[in-house]
Amino acid sequence: MFEARSMLAMIGDKTEYIDNCELSYNNNRDRSGGNNEKPILSINYNEIAKSIKVYPNPASNSVTIEYSFANTQNGQIEVYNLTGRKIATQILKGNENIIVLQTSTWESGIYTYKIMVDNNIVLIDKLTILK
Numbered sequence: 196m197f198e199a200r201s202m203l204a205m206i207g208d209k210t211e212y213i214d215n216c217e218l219s220y221n222n223n224r225d226r227s228g229g230n231n232e233k234p235i236l237s238i239n240y241n242e243i244a245k246s247i248k249v250y251p252n253p254a255s256n257s258v259t260i261e262y263s264f265a266n267t268q269n270g271q272i273e274v275y276n277l278t279g280r281k282i283a284t285q286i287l288k289g290n291e292n293i294i295v296l297q298t299s300t301w302e303s304g305i306y307t308y309k310i311m312v313d314n315n316i317v318l319i320d321k322l323t324i325l326k
Contacts, residue, residue, distance in 0.1 A: 245311055254322065257298055
């Protein structure tokens with residue numbers, strides 16, 4: 196699915212693909228006949244996506260990624276060139292909230308990046324590198 200979205204983004208598709216979740220409760224009866232209210236753990240990925248800042252864009256030697264999600268959450272950024280080849284992967288730790296991605300060895304061009312939190316895609320966007 197990501198490859199299709201990435202290809203659409205490369206041709207100028209501005210559609211935002213974010214999966215929203217909400218906290219809800221499931222009222223079920225357990226086998227003994229009693230009520231067993233089970234919370235369903237959900238995360239609003241749209242709020243996480245809004246907190247992510249990638250700058251400068253365009254960039255030359257490095258890109259800073261600021262993010263804000265729970266300390267218990269793990270994230271990852273993957274960067275792809277125009278042919279769809281993954282050229283970089285960086286772990287995003289919930290307790291750090293900022294990383295710097297070195298781009299000095301990358302060629303000038305347009306790249307697509309994907310940010311995931313707990314294996315859910317929260318943001319796909321473009322990054323321009325100018326030398």
